[in-house]
Amino acid sequence: MGDHTFLHGYIFQKMLPSPKMKENHRESESASLATACFHLPPPPMADTSDEGMHAVARRVAAVANHLSPPDPAPKAGRSSVSARPCGGGGGGASMKDSYQRIHGEVPDHPVVWRTADDGSGPEFTDVIYEKAVGEGIAKITINRPERRNAFRPKTVKELSRAFNDARDDVSIGVIILTGKGTKAFCSGGDQALRTKDGYADPDDVGRLNVLDLQVQIRRLPKPVIAMVAGYAIGGGHILHMVCDLTIAADNAIFGQTGPKVGSFDAGYGSSIMSRLVGPKKAREMWFLARFYTASEADKMGLVNIVVPLENLEQETIKWCREILRNSPTAIRVLKSALNAVDDGHAGLQELAGDATLLFYGTEEGNEGKTAYMQKRRPDFSKFPRLP
Numbered sequence: 001m002g003d004h005t006f007l008h009g010y011i012f013q014k015m016l017p018s019p020k021m022k023e024n025h026r027e028s029e030s031a032s033l034a035t036a037c038f039h040l041p042p043p044p045m046a047d048t049s050d051e052g053m054h055a056v057a058r059r060v061a062a063v064a065n066h067l068s069p070p071d072p073a074p075k076a077g078r079s080s081v082s083a084r085p086c087g088g089g090g091g092g093a094s095m096k097d098s099y100q101r102i103h104g105e106v107p108d109h110p111v112v113w114r115t116a117d118d119g120s121g122p123e124f125t126d127v128i129y130e131k132a133v134g135e136g137i138a139k140i141t142i143n144r145p146e147r148r149n150a151f152r153p154k155t156v157k158e159l160s161r162a163f164n165d166a167r168d169d170v171s172i173g174v175i176i177l178t179g180k181g182t183k184a185f186c187s188g189g190d191q192a193l194r195t196k197d198g199y200a201d202p203d204d205v206g207r208l209n210v211l212d213l214q215v216q217i218r219r220l221p222k223p224v225i226a227m228v229a230g231y232a233i234g235g236g237h238i239l240h241m242v243c244d245l246t247i248a249a250d251n252a253i254f255g256q257t258g259p260k261v262g263s264f265d266a267g268y269g270s271s272i273m274s275r276l277v278g279p280k281k282a283r284e285m286w287f288l289a290r291f292y293t294a295s296e297a298d299k300m301g302l303v304n305i306v307v308p309l310e311n312l313e314q315e316t317i318k319w320c321r322e323i324l325r326n327s328p329t330a331i332r333v334l335k336s337a338l339n340a341v342d343d344g345h346a347g348l349q350e351l352a353g354d355a356t357l358l359f360y361g362t363e364e365g366n367e368g369k370t371a372y373m374q375k376r377r378p379d380f381s382k383f384p385r386l387p
């Protein structure tokens with residue numbers, strides 16, 4: 001009986017929002033988990049045998065270890081750096097369960113990059129495009145450090161080509177977007193090239209083609225991770241927000257400048273920000289156009305983790321390797337599902353496309369095509385109408 005009380009208390013403690021859990025909707029998520037927990041059937045009170053207790057303990061551990069554990073005590077001098085243990089890669093002493101034993105640590109050897117090319121146009125100048133040797137990771141780096149990696153239309157066109165190639169390459173499972181050097185991820189549109197028609201490369205019309213790039217990243221059926229050192233400002237800040245995950249160095253600075261430089265992004269730049277940080281903070285970010293440190297951005301829910309600058313790529317690669325261990329189809333469907341509501345019809349279409357893709361792989365789907373090719377009536381009678 002005492003043990004049962006302990007287990008219930010343990011579940012309750014695990015289900016309650018941890019001190020580091022983020023504000024607004026994240027809290028309500030954990031609150032509903034806590035509620036769900038109280039609706040779990042009680043442990044079998046009659047079965048107090050060792051075996052029964054172990055079975056319950058295993059189930060408790062299985063549920064509890066899928067929740068974020070509380071942060072470990074902050075390390076001296078690194079208070080702004082979050083160091084959350086994560087999933088298979090970072091289990092602490094309390095997580096020596098079968099899940100950790102099976103999924104375990106990912107290797108931490110350095111990645112070897114080779115230059116990649118999409119083979120479809122002039123050589124890249126504004127972008128460095130690389131793929132990891134023997135691993136499914138692509139890295140796309142904005143290469144204008146002398147302008148704090150501000151983008152011009154040509155930069156955006158090259159980014160789009162590289163993202164297209166990484167999407168088409170079936171050996172690639174995750175894509176890193178970053179900026180050259182440690183001073184900036186990206187400082188937005190190149191203001192020196194701004195015209196009344198948008199941003200214009202020499203001898204070309206103006207355009208706002210970064211908006212198409214944002215959509216491309218959202219629809220790309222593989223995770224895109226923003227690896228941010230230094231400034232992520234203006235259109236550069238929006239680029240990190242449209243990525244699926246953001247790993248920030250402790251020198252990262254985030255902010256919008258639009259209302260100070262005569263610009264605004266009323267599309268994803270507003271709606272996704274509001275989703276990420278909540279409507280009040282989003283108004284603050286846009287109306288006041290202040291800059292925020294990495295640790296402030298972490299508290300606001302703008303980034304996934306903050307790490308020391310010297311560990312930025314190593315940590316990002318670790319996240320990539322953990323993702324690459326997991327089911328690509330599950331991740332593909334989850335990405336489209338997580339975007340579906342916010343992206344309206346386009347989001348629904350992306351998710352629906354995944355459903356069609358999966359259906360094509362089934363015997364039932366194949367029967368329709370085969371019957372058509374054989375000029376016969378399809379026989380769907382053997383496929384169950386599941387409840």
Ligand SMILES: CC(C)(COP(=O)(O)OP(=O)(O)OC[C@H]1O[C@@H](n2cnc3c(N)ncnc32)[C@H](O)[C@@H]1OP(=O)(O)O)[C@@H](O)C(=O)NCCC(=O)NCCSC(=O)c1cc(O)c2ccccc2c1O
Nearest residue numbers: 147148150187188189190191208210234235257263264265
């Ligand atoms: C990013 C900074 C805060 C960095 O400050 P720091 O002091 O470290 O560096 P410098 O200011 O000295 O910069 C070094 C060097 O780089 C040039 N530079 C930096 N950013 C830009 C830029 N965005 N455009 C052009 N040039 C840039 C800078 O001039 C220096 O050159 P020197 O020759 O003098 O050495 C700081 O640099 C800064 O505040 N940058 C500007 C940030 C900004 O306002 N960005 C534009 C926001 S608007 C935008 O990005 C945008 C783009 C779109 O395509 C849109 C499309 C549709 C809707 C909206 C859009 C939109 O809002």
